[in-house]
Amino acid sequence: MMLGWPSLAYPLLLHESNNPPILINIDDSSLIAGFLMEGNSIGVLFSTSKFLGSKTAVFLCCCLQFIGWFVMFGANDIFGLLISRVSVGFGNGCGTGHLKRYIKETCEPELADKLMHYIPVGINIGIVLIYSVGAFVDFRKMAIFGMMFPMLAMFSFGVIPKRTLTAKRASITKTMFKNAATLELDKIEDELNKSKADEADEHQINVLQCLRDKRSRNGLLLIFLIVFMQQYTGGPANIVYSQIIFKIANNPNAKICSIIYSIFFLIFTIISLKFVRNFPRKANLLIGSGSCVIIIGTLSLYYFLKEYLLRLSHLFAWSPLFIMTLFNAFHTFSMGTVPLYIILEKIPKRSRNVASKFLVIHFSMSAVISTKIFQVLYAYVNMSVAYAFFVCVALVGFFLLLIFMDEYNVEEEKKLSAQKCEETIKIECITRL
Numbered sequence: 547m548m549l550g551w552p553s554l555a556y557p558l559l560l561h562e563s564n565n566p567p568i569l570i571n572i573d574d575s576s577l578i579a580g581f582l583m584e585g586n587s588i589g590v591l592f593s594t595s596k597f598l599g600s601k602t603a604v605f606l607c608c609c610l611q612f613i614g615w616f617v618m619f620g621a622n623d624i625f626g627l628l629i630s631r632v633s634v635g636f637g638n639g640c641g642t643g644h645l646k647r648y649i650k651e652t653c654e655p656e657l658a659d660k661l662m663h664y665i666p667v668g669i670n671i672g673i674v675l676i677y678s679v680g681a682f683v684d685f686r687k688m689a690i691f692g693m694m695f696p697m698l699a700m701f702s703f704g705v706i707p708k709r710t711l712t713a714k715r716a717s718i719t720k721t722m723f724k725n726a727a728t729l730e731l732d733k734i735e736d737e738l739n740k741s742k743a744d745e746a747d748e749h750q751i752n753v754l755q756c757l758r759d760k761r762s763r764n765g766l767l768l769i770f771l772i773v774f775m776q777q778y779t780g781g782p783a784n785i786v787y788s789q790i791i792f793k794i795a796n797n798p799n800a801k802i803c804s805i806i807y808s809i810f811f812l813i814f815t816i817i818s819l820k821f822v823r824n825f826p827r828k829a830n831l832l833i834g835s836g837s838c839v840i841i842i843g844t845l846s847l848y849y850f851l852k853e854y855l856l857r858l859s860h861l862f863a864w865s866p867l868f869i870m871t872l873f874n875a876f877h878t879f880s881m882g883t884v885p886l887y888i889i890l891e892k893i894p895k896r897s898r899n900v901a902s903k904f905l906v907i908h909f910s911m912s913a914v915i916s917t918k919i920f921q922v923l924y925a926y927v928n929m930s931v932a933y934a935f936f937v938c939v940a941l942v943g944f945f946l947l948l949i950f951m952d953e954y955n956v957e958e959e960k961k962l963s964a965q966k967c968e969e970t971i972k973i974e975c976i977t978r979l
Contacts, residue, residue: 547672547673547675547691547692548614548638548672548692549672549673550673550677550680550808551676551680552786553785553786553787553804554681555680556570556787557789557800558684559685567684567686568624568626568685572921576918576921577628577918579917580913580914580918581628581632581635582632583911584635584914585632585639586638587906589635589638589640590903590906590907590910592640593641593643598644603644604641607637607641607644608703609637610636610641611633611634611637612696612697614629614630614632614633615634615689615692615696616689616693618630618692619686619690635910639906643902646662649661649662666819670811670812671812673811673812676688676691676692677788677805677808679691681804750896750897751896751897752900756897756901761893762894762900764892765893765897769888769889769905769908770904770908771946771951775881775940776885777909777913777916778939779835779838779842779943780838780920781881782913782917783916783920784873784874785811787920787924788804788808789801789804792863795849795863795865795866797866803864807874810871810875811878814878818879818882818883822887827888828947830884831880831881831947831951832944832947832948833880834876834879834881835881835943835944838880838940839944841869841872841873841876842936842937843933845869845873846934847930848865848866848930850928850930853929853930889901889902919935920932920936
C-alpha cells in the first residue's frame with residue numbers, strides 16, 4: 547500500500563492543496579517516493595538471515611511496517627514521511643524473504659511453490675486498496691487504514707502455531723519405520739528420497755563466487771538489462787504520479803482513473819503470473835518492449851499535441867487512461883514478469899540467493915532513479931519529454947535483447963534436470979541404505 551501512497555498523498559501535500567497537512571514541493575516528491583525503495587533495498591540484505599526463526603522474523607517485520615504507518619499518522623514534516631517510508635520499505639524487503647522461508651518450512655513443496663509464485667500479487671492488491679480508500683479519506687485517515695494490515699498480520703503470526711515440514715516428515719518417517727516390516731523396500735526408498743528432496747538446500751555461493759561463474763554472471767547481466775527496461779520505461783512513475791498524470795490531461799476524475807488503472811494492473815499481474823511461463827522468453831520480451839515503444843510514444847505524442855498544437859476535446863482527457871492501461875498489459879506480461887523466470891531458468895540453483903537479492907536491489911534503486919528523472923522532466927520541461935525518455939530506453943533495450951539474448955530451451959533443460967535428479971536419487975539411495 548505504501549507503494550501507491552504517493553499518488554494519493556501528493557495532491558494533498560503539494561502547493562495545489564488549500565490546507566496541506568505537511569507542505570512539500572515537487573522536488574521533495576521523488577525523494578519521499580525513493581525512501582520506500584531504499585528501505586526495501588537495505589531490508590532485502592537481511593532477508594535470508596537465519597538468526598531468528600522465520601515466524602519471529604516475519605512478525606518483527608510486520609511490527610516495522612506498523613511503526614512506519616504510525617509515524618506517518620503523526621508526521622508533521624518531511625522527515626517524518628521519510629522515516630515512515632524507509633521503515634515500511636525495510637519491513638517489506640526483509641519480511642518477504644522470511645515469509646518465503648516460513649512457507650517453505652510449513653507447506654508441502656508443491657503448495658509452497660504456488661504460494662510464493664503469487665506473492666507479487668499482494669503488491670497489486672495493496673495498490674488497489676490504497677487507491678480505492680485513500681481517494682475518499684484525508685491524509686491522517688489514510689495512515690490509520692495503512693496500520694490495519696500490519697496489525698492484522700502481527701495478530702495472525704502471533705496466534706498461528708507453527709509446525710515445520712521437518713517435524714511433519716519426522717513424524718511420517720517414524721510411523722513408516724514402525725511398520726517397515728509390512729512395507730515394501732521401494733516404498734521406503736521413495737519416502738526417503740521425497741524427504742531428502744524437500745529438505746535439502748543446495749549450498750549457496752557468495753557474490754564473488756557468483757561473478758566468477760560464467761552462467762551465473764551471464765544470468766545476472768540479463769536480469770540487469772530486463773529490470774533496467776522494466777523500471778525505466780514508466781512502470782514506477784505511472785504508479786507514483788498517476789493522479790498528477792491524469793490531472794495534467796485535464797481529467798476531472800483523476801482519482802477514479804487511478805483506481806481503474808490499479809485494478810487493471812492487478813488483473814494483468816494475475817494473468818501474467820499464470821500464463822507467461824507458456825511463452826518463449828525472448829519473443830515475449832521483444833513483442834512487449836516493441837509494443838511499449840509504440841504505446842509510450844503515443845502517450846508522449848498526446849501530451850505534445852495537447853501542450854503545443856491542438857485544443858483537444860474534453861473527451862480526449864480519458865486517452866491517457868486507455869493508453870496507460872494498454873501499456874500496463876504489455877509491460878506486465880513481458881518485462882514485469884519474465885525476470886522471475888529468468889532466475890529459475892538462467893541462474894544455477896546455488897546462485898539464486900544472490901540473484902534474488904540483486905534483482906530486488908536493482909529493481910528498487912532503478913525505481914528511485916527513474917521516478918526522479920520523470921519528475922524532473924515533467925516538472926521542468928513537460929510531460930511529453932518525460933515519456934519520450936521512456937521511449938528511448940525501451941527502444942535501446944529492444945535492440946540489446948534482439949542482439950544478445952538467447953532463447954531458453956525448455957526441453958534441453960528438462961533433460962539435464964532429469965539426468966541430475968536421477969543421479970542424485972541413486973547416490974542418496976545407496977548412501978541411506
